[in-house]
Amino acid sequence: MDPRQAPPYVPLRGHPLTDDEFREREASTAWAPRLEYAWDAGIAISRFLEGLGQGAIYGVRCRRCGRTVTPPRAFCELDFKPMDEWVKLPETGTINTFSICYVTWDMKPLRVPQIPAVIEIDGTSPRVGFLHLVGGVRGRTVDQIRRQVRVGMPVRAVWKPPAKREGAITDILYFAPVRKRA
């Protein structure tokens, strides 16, 4: 592109490097930070995780707006009031949306794709889904998976065996498509 034909009409500055130039340059310095954190789960999520360890999904209800949400939160971010009415929810829900991911965060290929999804648990208010995974699906290609997983499809939680649960979101291994709700 001739810079005279389009703004900013002056030669633009910058020195692009090729991959090889970048890798071979001695003037660059590498540093791998090592930072460690110990996070507290908080009032609401601690109780939610305890429930997962016992094979139950808990939600909370706001007395003011009436919303029931999971994962729970200590306060309603809209009404700014405590959200402390706890409800035990079923382990079934609906796929709000899903994806079929073939790469890791550093763009390495995945032979077996991940199927992240936003799951809306039955008994919660409309559109209060949360991130989890869909599993129990055969095949690896987009076409194979799309034949089995669809937006709006009912799903059911598949749990780790009780002895292996640790009070974590991963105590639910994934949500599997179900033909009919129990």
Place this chain on the structure above:
Amino acid sequence: MSLIRRKPQRRVAIIGAGLSLFMRRALDTGKELSYYAASQALDAAGVRRKDIQAVVMATAPDAFDGVHMKGEWLLDGAGGVGKPYLRAYVGGGSGVFSIISGWMMVASGLFDLVLVVAEEKMSSCQPHPQGAFLTIFDHIIERPLGPNLLWIFSLEQQRYMAAYGIQNEDIALVSVKNKHNALAHPAAQVAAQLTVKDVLDSEVVAWPVHRLMVSPISDGAAAVVLASEHVAQRLTDHPIWIQGVGWCLDTSYWGNRDLAYPRYVEQAARMAYEMAGITEPRRQIHVAEPYDPFAYKELHHLEGLQLADRGKAPDDLAGGRFDRGGELPTCPSGGLMGVGNPIAAAGLMKICELFWQLRGEAGARQVPGNPERGLAQAWGDLMQVGTVAVLGVR
């Protein structure tokens, strides 16, 4: 319902713009890139660093550079030494938020000349800058599932498509249009002449997202000079006025949002429209630079901005409405999909493009019909912020 108390009385103009090259990997440091863009904007405005009364710097996550408080580190390149200096940071929304911040400084009456600079150098982060985004996910209930940034985009695109029956061919056309428009941009990193088939033949990274529907990793910078009315009129015959600004953030519980429709972008747009006195955006806005880090986002945002009906932006695109010669040209610069995506700098690049388009100076990129009003929008954080600026010739 009114979104602002009163229309600000002091008018603010853009009087100069500058850019660096956008590159996959620059030898230049972030300070050097910032200096290139900032000094070019000062030259274009006909002012010197010593005339500038305050500086705004936009740059996205510190984790890209591995430098804590990189706003302060970049100060020298932004021309901020010895001056009131502010880092504006709302993730991907930062580029447009930078001029909103600069606008506040001038509209308030505090200053008459403010330099706004935006920079990003993503390439330092190894092995891939996506690593810098891993910590945006909730550490207790999301990170153990192994998420990466592509997940939230692919989930949102799929919800958008499922809600309205949109096909991936419709989405791919955004990549085709913007990469084509970028052929006329001297800073462009990934300009190309492609077909919808080329885009859909590129590998699936996270279905429904294909590789050519994703903006690249980029290093680059952009800058503008803002002036109060009396100073602007002394310095240029063609000031471009900031007629309205708006921004809004939605909940961080992103799974609780309607992923098919960005209501926070609508809210930001309504605030900017109210300030600009816009009642019929589709008639009163003549050129738009919506934020396009992923192909579907341009369409999603045009709907939030009230510039297309819900679920219908793909039809408008296919019908040519958003082409450079169409009824409402969108991303005539080539956008993030074509020029590149040095995050904060990409948002400010959109403001630079409107500055040139509205002055009729855009040359090979000029949209026809003497546009008098344009809109730029950016978006970011955990898919939760909309930042909007409406610019015009009067």
